[in-house]
Amino acid sequence: MISVFVDSLEFDTIIGLLDFERVEAQRVCIDMEFSADEFIDYAKVCEVTQSEFKEQKFYKIEDALEYFSIKFKENYPSLNSFYMKISKTQIIKNATVGAKIIKNY
Secondary structure: OOEEEEEEEEEEEOOOOOHHHHHOOEEEEEEEEEEEOOOOOHHHHHHHHHHHHHHHOOOOHHHHHHHHHHHHHHHOOOEEEEEEEEEEEEEEOOEEEEEEEEEEO
């Protein structure tokens, strides 16, 4: 099976629980991987990801991961597996932190 991936999609967005995270956008880095029995347009995946982050303004990374696991399954019904890692690159001075999800459908 062939997988399509996106590495290091970076953009600024509102995400987080803390007061200052709700006001000032911060840099995130997204890695994704998809396996499906249909064509997955990675340019469209990048566009949708950025657009949804802007619109949803997630409070928790974990909420974003669950949201995208459902959204991409709806967009690509033959999706067999989905991986996404969301990293906050500037929230801690000497570390990159975040969370990831691996789904098999």
